[in-house]
Amino acid sequence: MESAPESRELWQELTEHERCIGLWEGETCVGTAGAYSFRLTVPGGAAVPTAGVTMVSVAGTHRRRGLLRSMMRRQLDDVRSWGEPLAVLTASEPAIYGRFGYGAATRALNLDIDTSRVSLEVPPGTDGVRVRYTDPVAALPACEEVYGRLAAERPGTPVRQPKWERAAVVDTAQDRAGASPLQCVLAERDGEVTGYATFRVRPDWDRAGPKGTVALRDLAALDPASYAALWRFLFGIDLTSTVETGSRPVDEPLMHLVSDVRRCGARVQDSLYVRLVEVGAALEARAYRTPVDVVLEVEDAFCPWNAGRWHLVADAKGGATCRRAPDRAPDLELSVRELGAAYLGGVPFASLAAAGRVREVRPGALAEVSSAFSWHVEPWLPHGF
Incomplete structure (x- = not known):
């Protein structure tokens, strides 16, 4: 087409x-x-x-x-x-x-929530958040400010370059596929924008009455009350009985607000694929959750400049060095593909090792590296490219 x-x-x-x-x-x-x-x-x-x-x-x-x-x-x-x-x-x-x-x-969570049978238990302060409709294009500056503040907190999120924000509000007849034009609501507290949601409504009816669908495109919020207020608004849109989402983080907080997770139609699929082009520079660029001192034997037949032994040393304060160490014995052996999978903190090295994709040479190295590479939030790609 x-x-x-x-x-x-x-x-x-x-x-x-x-x-x-x-x-x-x-x-x-x-x-x-x-x-x-x-x-x-x-x-x-x-x-x-x-x-x-x-x-x-x-x-x-x-x-x-x-x-x-x-x-x-x-x-x-x-x-x-x-x-x-x-x-x-x-x-x-x-x-x-x-x-x-x-x-x-990274992985993506997709949801088909039966809002006729699922309710929300919202946190204190939700009633103090104002939710109002606005034009999606006019709201772009405010939405981008929220997106930018959240981007630094979530591995896997692109820091949007100029003009990329426009991709979030493209609204053609093909995009609608029978649904409404793109709609936008802002969450506000004391006059400050604290979140936003963009969505379409796809109408449908049967003999029992309306059963439309709210198709969520994007939702972001700076605090729990604003987050809950946006979801409560989406759940309550007239003439609908379903909220469907595309890519959401697998640690989506909504799963702790709903009354019945089984009626949310949760499905998880692969999302962002990562390739380390320069192993040393890439491993030095990220922070580590716990101190680590390990020699990685990396296999990379396609980019041979990465192949060999790398000595990674990092503390829990953000500093890391990764240098070639051809004369040192390896602690772990793996390919660059597994290193890419684990790089953003969402895939444990222990899981890769259990699948036979990582081999522990020095006893204890696997637990050390798994802990260091992990992160406190799941990585997430919020939009495609």
Whole structure:
């Protein structure tokens, strides 16, 4: 299906053409790959330069000829030359990118909540939050301020570059798919915006009456009362009996407010895939939850400059060094894919080891590394690219 003109115009503006790859056979394009210049929040709050891999395609007539591999090879060489220690992507087919060193690092929670049978127990102060409708485009500055304040707290969140905020309010007939135009509400306390939600309403009826659906696009809040007030508003929209969500964090606080989690239709799926382009720089960029002193033997056949032994030393105050240590005995052995999966703190090294993906050489090293790499909130990608 062809994109709406306004969507094409926005994505043409956002596309960084100098970071794109095209493969041609004569006058026919048979392969593409692009990379946005992102800054990704990592544990500790640092915003690390990151390549957001996108628009990867190979023509059906040219499959199994090594075209994808050649583009991935060229792209990772480019990312390294740009000085970006991370590359990330969302995979249309999860089986594809592991062989290029990408590991599934975040998960997404999807919900279909039966609001006719699920109630909310809201925290004190919720009644003091005002929720009001506003125009989604006019509200962008206020919403972006909330998003920016929260981005530093959640690993996996892109720090949005200029113009990316517009992608959050694209509202075409194709986007609606039979639902209402995009709507927006703000949560406010004492005149300050403390949260927002954007959504559509998809009407439906049967013989018993209305059974519409609230399709949530985005929700963010700075405090528990504002968060609860927004969800209470969504649960109470007239002529609806379902709230459905796309990507939400797997530690979504809503699950502790609802009266019946079984009627929330919770489903979890893979989301952001992470690839360490420069192992040393990437491991030095993030913070660690507990002190760690470990030698990692990293396998990386696709980016051989990463292969070998790395000595990671970090304290719990945020300082870390990661240097090559060819003469030291390894404590753990793993591939760069597993390192990418664990990098944002959402995948325990102990789980990878139980699957046979990480091997403990020095007794006790696995527990030490699992504790250090963990984080107090789950990593989350709030929007695609």
